[in-house]
Amino acid sequence: MTKKVSRRTFIQGSATAGVVVAGSSSVILNTKESWALSTETLSADTAQSLLVMARHLYPHDFLGDQYYAEIVSGLDEQAKNDSAIAEKLENGVKDLSKVIEGDRTYHLAFKDQSSGLQLENLNRIDGDDFFETVRGATLNGLYGNPRVAAMFGFEGSSVEHGGYINRGFDDIGWLPK
Amino acid sequence: MAKTFDKNDDSVVVIVGSGAGGGTLGNELAQKGVNVVCLEAGKRFTLDDIENDWNTMFGRLSWLDARKGTGDLLAGLPLWVCKTVGGTTVHWAGASLRFKEHEFKAKSAYGNIADANLLDWPLDLHEMERFYSMAEDKMGTTGTHGIPRLPGNNNFQVMEYGANALGYKECHTGNMSINSEPRDGRPGCHQIGFCMAGCAIGAKWSILYTEIPKAEATGHFELRPESMVLKINHGKDGKATGVVYVDADGNTQEQKARVVAIAGNAVETPRLLLNSESSMFPDGMANSSGQVGKNFMRHTTATVYATMPGAVYWDRGTQMAGIIMDEVHNNPNRGFVGGYYMQTLPGFGLAWYSGNVGGMSKDSPGKWGRNYTREVVENYRNMAGMWLVGEDMPQEKNGVTLHESEKDQHGLAVPIVNFEDHANDVAMRNHAFIAGSNVYQAGGSKKQYQLGPFPSTHNMGTCRMSKNARDGVCNSTGATHDVPNVFISDGSQFTTGAACNPTLTIVSLAIRQAENMANMLSQNTI
Numbered sequence: 001m002t003k004k005v006s007r008r009t010f011i012q013g014s015a016t017a018g019v020v021v022a023g024s025s026s027v028i029l030n031t032k033e034s035w036a037l038s039t040e041t042l043s044a045d046t047a048q049s050l051l052v053m054a055r056h057l058y059p060h061d062f063l064g065d066q067y068y069a070e071i072v073s074g075l076d077e078q079a080k081n082d083s084a085i086a087e088k089l090e091n092g093v094k095d096l097s098k099v100i101e102g103d104r105t106y107h108l109a110f111k112d113q114s115s116g117l118q119l120e121n122l123n124r125i126d127g128d129d130f131f132e133t134v135r136g137a138t139l140n141g142l143y144g145n146p147r148v149a150a151m152f153g154f155e156g157s158s159v160e161h162g163g164y165i166n167r168g169f170d171d172i173g174w175l176p177k
Numbered sequence: 178m179a180k181t182f183d184k185n186d187d188s189v190v191v192i193v194g195s196g197a198g199g200g201t202l203g204n205e206l207a208q209k210g211v212n213v214v215c216l217e218a219g220k221r222f223t224l225d226d227i228e229n230d231w232n233t234m235f236g237r238l239s240w241l242d243a244r245k246g247t248g249d250l251l252a253g254l255p256l257w258v259c260k261t262v263g264g265t266t267v268h269w270a271g272a273s274l275r276f277k278e279h280e281f282k283a284k285s286a287y288g289n290i291a292d293a294n295l296l297d298w299p300l301d302l303h304e305m306e307r308f309y310s311m312a313e314d315k316m317g318t319t320g321t322h323g324i325p326r327l328p329g330n331n332n333f334q335v336m337e338y339g340a341n342a343l344g345y346k347e348c349h350t351g352n353m354s355i356n357s358e359p360r361d362g363r364p365g366c367h368q369i370g371f372c373m374a375g376c377a378i379g380a381k382w383s384i385l386y387t388e389i390p391k392a393e394a395t396g397h398f399e400l401r402p403e404s405m406v407l408k409i410n411h412g413k414d415g416k417a418t419g420v421v422y423v424d425a426d427g428n429t430q431e432q433k434a435r436v437v438a439i440a441g442n443a444v445e446t447p448r449l450l451l452n453s454e455s456s457m458f459p460d461g462m463a464n465s466s467g468q469v470g471k472n473f474m475r476h477t478t479a480t481v482y483a484t485m486p487g488a489v490y491w492d493r494g495t496q497m498a499g500i501i502m503d504e505v506h507n508n509p510n511r512g513f514v515g516g517y518y519m520q521t522l523p524g525f526g527l528a529w530y531s532g533n534v535g536g537m538s539k540d541s542p543g544k545w546g547r548n549y550t551r552e553v554v555e556n557y558r559n560m561a562g563m564w565l566v567g568e569d570m571p572q573e574k575n576g577v578t579l580h581e582s583e584k585d586q587h588g589l590a591v592p593i594v595n596f597e598d599h600a601n602d603v604a605m606r607n608h609a610f611i612a613g614s615n616v617y618q619a620g621g622s623k624k625q626y627q628l629g630p631f632p633s634t635h636n637m638g639t640c641r642m643s644k645n646a647r648d649g650v651c652n653s654t655g656a657t658h659d660v661p662n663v664f665i666s667d668g669s670q671f672t673t674g675a676a677c678n679p680t681l682t683i684v685s686l687a688i689r690q691a692e693n694m695a696n697m698l699s700q701n702t703i
Contacts, residue, residue, distance in 0.1 A: 057545040058531070058554065119546075135545060136532075143528035143554070144232065153490060153558025154527040157229035159377040163367030164330075169494035172331040174487030175338050175620065 030065060037069040039076040041086050047072050049093040049110040054138045056115075056122055067148050071141035075134070085133070092130030096121045179393040179400070182214050187433035189214050190694070191420055192440060193406045193449065196264020197683040198667035199440030200384030201315075203400075204392035205691030211698060212397050214432055216404040216422050218441075219261035224386065227267075227375035231526045234374035237261075238268050243585050244444065248575070248597040250633070255594040256475075257632035258442050262402050263385030265442065265634070266680065268373050270497035271355040271381050272520060273318040274677035275309050278302045279507055280515075280568065283673040286507055287514040293570035293599060294472055298672040299644040299653035308685040316354035316382040316684065317361055326350045327357045327366060330494025332521045335485060335561040339616030340501050347502035351520070354382040354681075355495055361387070368494040373525070401425075405587055409437055409453040409462055409663065417462075417663045423587055436694065436703055438655075440667040440687075443473060443636035447577045447669060448592045450640065450650075463640075463657035468650050470578060472571035472641055473594065474674040475633035477517065477602040479565045479609060482524060482534065483617030484624040488558045491523035497564070504612060505567075505676050513604040516676050517567025519613055524562055527554070538626040552624070561617060565609040568676045570599035571638055596633070635679050637671035654693040655686065662703045666690060 026044035028037040028051070039047045054068040079086035096110040099117060110118060125131045142148055146156045158164060182189050190206055192199045195217040203215045219240075228234060238259045246255025259265045279286040281302055284295040313321040320326050327350045329337060340348035355372070358365045366380040379386050392398035403425035410431070412418045419433040439446045447470035451461035461469050499521030506516050524530030534553050535544030542548040575597060579590035598606075606629075614625040642665075643649025646658035649672065651665045666687055668679045675682070697703045 058550050059547055060550055060555065139532045140232075140528050143531045144526075149527040152527050152554065153488065154492060155490070158369050158371070158493075159229050159367075163369035163378075164493040165366070165368040167493075168490065169330045169368035170328060170334065172334050172487070172489060175334060 028069065033064050033066055035066040035069065037073055039072065041079040042072070042076045042089060045109055045111065046090050046093045047076065049096065050075060050089065050134060052111050052118065053096070053122065053134055054142070056118055057135055057138050058142055062151070063148065067142060067145060070145065071138050074141050075137055088130050088133060092125070092134070095125060095130070100124070180212075180396050180398065182212060182399050184430060184432050186212075187419065188212060188435050189433075190436040190438060191216065191432055191434035192438045192666065193420065194218075194264060194440035194442070194445070194667065195262050195384060195389065195400065196259070196440060196442065196667065197266050197384060197680045198687045199438065200263060200266070200388040201684045201687035202438055202440065202666050202691050203398055204388035205688055206695060207392040207395040207398040209691065209695045210395075210397055211695055213392070213399070214434075215398065215400045216406050216420065216432070217262050217400060217402050218405040218445075219259065219402065221262040221400070221402040222267075222385070224377060224379055227377040229369065229371045229374065229377060231371075231374055231529060234268070238375065240442075243583065243591045245580065245591060245593045247593060247595045249630070250594060250596050254632045255596070256442075256444060256636055257634050258636065261385075262389060262400065263383050266383040267375050267385055269383075269680055270372050270522070270678070271353045271495070272497050272500070272678040273313065273316060273352045273354045273681040274518070276302060276305070276675040276677060276682060277505065280673065280675035281305075283515075283568075290514060290570060290601060292572060293601065294573050295571060296641070296643060296648055296672050299642055305685060305689075308689045309681065311688050312681055312685040313352075315688075316681070317356050318352050318354045318681070319350070319357050320352045324360070325357045327353055327355060327495050327498040329499060330368060331489045332491040332494070332523055332561050333499035335489060335620050336499050336501065336519070336521055336563060336616060339619040342619035343615060345501050345503040349500065350495075350498040351500040353495065353498050355498070356380045363387075366495055370492045370494060370496065370523070372496040406449060407452065407587060407589060409449065411455065411457065411462070411660065415457060415660060417660055435698070436662045436664065438664040438666040438690075439669075442667055443639045443669045444577050444592050444594055446665060446667055447639040448579070448589075451577075451579055452589055458659075463650055463659045463663055465659050466643075466647055466649060468641060468648070470639050471573050471576045472638040473576040473596055473636070474569050474571055474638040474671070475596060475630070476635045476674055476676075477565075477567045477569045477598075477605045477609075478630045478635075479606050480522065480562065480628040480631070481565065481610065481613035481617065482538075482560050482562045482626045482628065483614070483622040484552075484556045485559045485561050485617065486621045489561050490558060491560055491562055492526070496523055497521055501616070504609070511608055513601045513608065515568030515601070515605065517565055517605055517609050518676055519609070519616065520564045520566060522562050522564035524560065527557055530557065530560070533628060534626050537628040540626045553626075561620075561622070563613050563616070565606070565613055566635070566676065566678065567605050567609065568674055569602045571641070571673060572597070572599055577639055635668070635674070637668040637674045637679055640665040640669040642670050642672045655690045664690060664694065
């Protein structure tokens with residue numbers, strides 16, 4: 001199946017290597033980390049911006065973008081099933097793409113803004129409905145991901161390993177005796 | 178083996194709810210040869226349905242029917258309780274403590290506290306000791322009946338170190354209804370963690386796989402899961418005649434009954450009485466005192482998480498096997514009456530922890546961003562945690578009312594649950610925050626997070642026991658003052674809440690109620 005590739009962009013300042021947009025869907029390719037994110041409902045700009053936003057919300061230098069991309073994938077799935085969510089996400093990213101300097105407002109795609117400007121914009125909308133939707137999805141999508149949680153010391157399901165009775169439930173070593 | 182009873186059989190005892198109160202009462206009656214039909218709103222699961230996954234089990238077990246929280250409660254989820262066979266004993270942590278003597282006499286012990294609706298219980302510790310002992314034996318409570326205490330996990334050892342350093346005298350792994358060695362056909366604890374997602378091996382006592390199968394084996398007990406009771410019917414003599422419920426297929430049924438015992442937890446129990454209004458009972462059944470749905474208590478609770486200087490891996494092992502008991506005495510010089518316990522409790526996994534610290538702790542570096550992930554999330558493996566639980570004051574304004582227009586899936590008015598802290602509750606919580614933080618500082622912690630209450634798991638008092646009919650809903654046997662064959666059989670009957678986790682007292686009261694009820698049935702007094 002061939003789809004007409006109408007636009008191709010390369011974005012700076014992120015590990016994300018390339019974006020292919022075909023019709024209303026998009027594929028974000030990361031050749032360096034060997035992963036790809038395809039979205040069906042969210043536009044490429046929205047998907048990339050949400051990825052950048054998720055990383056700003058809960059940044060960890062040792063985590064590659066693919067874990068954040070999975071959150072965007074989850075949001076795209078929600079957007080596919082609920083047009084209100086799709087609209088909220090698209091509008092939210094548009095709002096983040098407003099740059100307000102004194103009494104002057106101009107437009108710069110959120111994903112293309114400097115990191116400092118992105119943080120300023122996130123602080124501007126902190127707590128609004130769109131922000132909390134993406135924040136909740138990032139909390140659950142990132143920290144609820146067993147592969148991610150394991151890196152922080154949450155070891156997940158233990159019953160299939162016989163619990164911790166022989167695996168260190170009382171192995172604390174640093175407390176003074 | 179499980180018996181079935183005819184819906185027109187008006188000789189049965191109908192129990193509404195199969196949790197700590199209803200499940201215990203049902204088995205105790207069945208063992209005595211009394212025929213019981215137990216109607217449970219939730220589904221029946223097996224151990225195979227219990228997974229080590231917080232989100233999955235929260236969705237599977239929790240009571241998520243529409244409820245509205247007001248006051249200090251979370252609007253969308255005021256309570257965290259279960260809708261399943263076995264009720265909240267499926268997700269409970271297992272802590273099984275007796276009331277202290279003075280806690281049965283709160284009014285006498287604490288005096289007149291402004292805005293508190295205090296009352297002495299119509300029974301005392303001496304009366305309850307025999308039933309506490311029977312309950313501990315039934316549940317295999319550690320530290321009783323010669324049952325060894327559980328070994329201490331890492332999170333406990335951090336608590337114990339601080340407790341010793343501060344000079345606390347009573348710190349151990351508690352009285353837990355979790356097998357420390359195989360007992361009663363169930364295995365010993367494997368230190369799995371996830372106790373509050375349900376114990377996947379059945380080492381923790383739960384009605385689901387203890388009282389229910391034992392009751393069914395008698396041939397005197399029928400459980401009907403997915404059966405939501407809507408209303409209690411009564412006759413011209415003012416006595417209950419049966420209940421109306423919606424069965425698993427969505428059909429409305431009536432089960433006749435000689436006795437109706439309500440054990441739906443502290444919201445559904447008064448809600449059922451309020452929904453059972455009639456021309457004879459215009460303010461709801463058994464409500465001549467006006468106290469149905471009032472005096473809702475949920476304990477004064479809070480949580481302290483602490484960043485320790487080394488790894489703790491707090492998810493490993495029995496979640497609540499760790500307690501400091503030294504602060505439970507009543508010493509008004511501390512600025513409040515009543516007391517509290519400190520109990521180990523980890524953070525329910527990385528996702529809930531990472532949301533809750535930001536959302537619930539004023540000590541947090543915000544809710545998101547670089548400082549948050551560095552200080553809060555990336556220290557996850559070094560966290561220790563405890564839960565603070567103490568007595569709260571009954572207040573008339575705290576309780577359950579019915580929404581004027583909003584209905585649930587059965588057409589019943591949605592319950593509104595209100596709770597606002599009493600000044601005594603606030604003073605106790607602040608004291609406990611400092612005490613808890615001190616424990617961790619003694620172990621080398623430089624940073625603690627103080628979190629306010631989670632959705633309420635200990636829910637009590639909304640159909641309280643009283644000596645005089647004007648002060649409460651039921652008498653010391655749990656029989657309602659107004660309708661002699663309607664009983665309150667759960668934590669709703671608590672006159673006051675004491676400091677300890679309520680399940681052991683609920684089970685003990687249910688054993689006592691079964692004894693009294695069986696006598697009344699055989700003597701034809703109900």
